[in-house]
Amino acid sequence: MDPSPIREITILPGRNRHGEPERFDAITIRSGDTISIVGPTGSGKSAFINDIEVFARNDTATGRTVLVNGEYPPEEFVRDPAHKPVALITQNTRCLADLAVAEFLSMHVRSRRIADDGLVERTIALANEFTGEEIRSGARMTALSGGQTRSLLVADAVLIAAAPVLLLDEVENAGIFKERVIEVLRAGGKAVVFVTHDPLVSLLSARRIVMRDGAVERVIEPLDRENEALREALRLDGILRRMREQIRAGDLITGPVGA
Numbered sequence: 001m002d003p004s005p006i007r008e009i010t011i012l013p014g015r016n017r018h019g020e021p022e023r024f025d026a027i028t029i030r031s032g033d034t035i036s037i038v039g040p041t042g043s044g045k046s047a048f049i050n051d052i053e054v055f056a057r058n059d060t061a062t063g064r065t066v067l068v069n070g071e072y073p074p075e076e077f078v079r080d081p082a083h084k085p086v087a088l089i090t091q092n093t094r095c096l097a098d099l100a101v102a103e104f105l106s107m108h109v110r111s112r113r114i115a116d117d118g119l120v121e122r123t124i125a126l127a128n129e130f131t132g133e134e135i136r137s138g139a140r141m142t143a144l145s146g147g148q149t150r151s152l153l154v155a156d157a158v159l160i161a162a163a164p165v166l167l168l169d170e171v172e173n174a175g176i177f178k179e180r181v182i183e184v185l186r187a188g189g190k191a192v193v194f195v196t197h198d199p200l201v202s203l204l205s206a207r208r209i210v211m212r213d214g215a216v217e218r219v220i221e222p223l224d225r226e227n228e229a230l231r232e233a234l235r236l237d238g239i240l241r242r243m244r245e246q247i248r249a250g251d252l253i254t255g256p257v258g259a
């Protein structure tokens with residue numbers, strides 16, 4: 001029998017790097033939530049999402065505990081990839097299967113016993129909404145670029161694994177359209193937690209967790225107080241995106257850039 005659906009994931013405080021207790025009560029993640037984890041290098045951002053990925057029970061370096069629907073999660077959530085409700089995608093996520101993209105996805109569809117003929121094509125189409133470099137169904141998985149691989153794995157996590165919670169560890173640096181990813185995840189009722197150094201991703205998230213010294217230092221919910229900053233970040237991101245494309249295409253960038 002399938003474990004009951006996830007309503008919420010709760011993170012209970014642990015300790016900072018010096019063994020002192022963290023000063024938050026509990027952080028709850030629900031469907032549709034967008035959360036960014038920010039803070040200096042080495043402040044414990046990845047450790048925070050790794051605690052969620054492994055459903056920590058005071059058994060990791062941070063001493064945090066992660067509950068599902070207010071209880072310790074069932075064993076399948078932790079051990080069985082087919083039931084795991086959390087998908088973690090990092091910059092280092094690589095695919096070792098030497099298969100064509102469509103074969104790889106079909107294998108995943110079959111292993112989950114999903115009867116849906118168009119699912120593989122829809123997954124590739126969704127991945128192509130996330131990346132500017134088109135992924136073709138016949139391409140080898142091992143030949144995809146970093147941005148293509150992560151776009152495909154996000155699309156796979158959304159449509160085939162159907163994970164309700166996505167943890168994305170600094171995936172934005174490598175050729176992914178972050179706005180589109182956030183839009184799709186939000187519309188699909190996913191909860192998404194980003195570890196990020198990118199101001200736009202942080203501003204697009206509804207909540208921001210600030211890490212320092214291995215601990216959660218603050219949880220910020222800006223509501224609409226950052227709307228102006230968000231508008232500006234979107235404008236600047238658009239300029240940078242166009243420049244990146246022109247540079248990649250070998251063009252010389254002349255004339256006004258702010259249009």
Ligand SMILES: Nc1ncnc2c1ncn2[C@@H]1O[C@H](COP(=O)(O)OP(=O)(O)OP(=O)(O)O)[C@@H](O)[C@H]1O
Nearest residue numbers: 015016017040041042043044045046047061062214
């Ligand atoms: N509360 C803690 N107690 C003890 N060790 C911790 C704690 N939090 C994080 N660490 C350890 O500190 C190191 C750095 O943490 P982490 O990789 O999570 O930082 P980060 O903010 O993701 O850094 P970067 O921005 O460079 O990716 C890791 O080895 C991690 O296991």
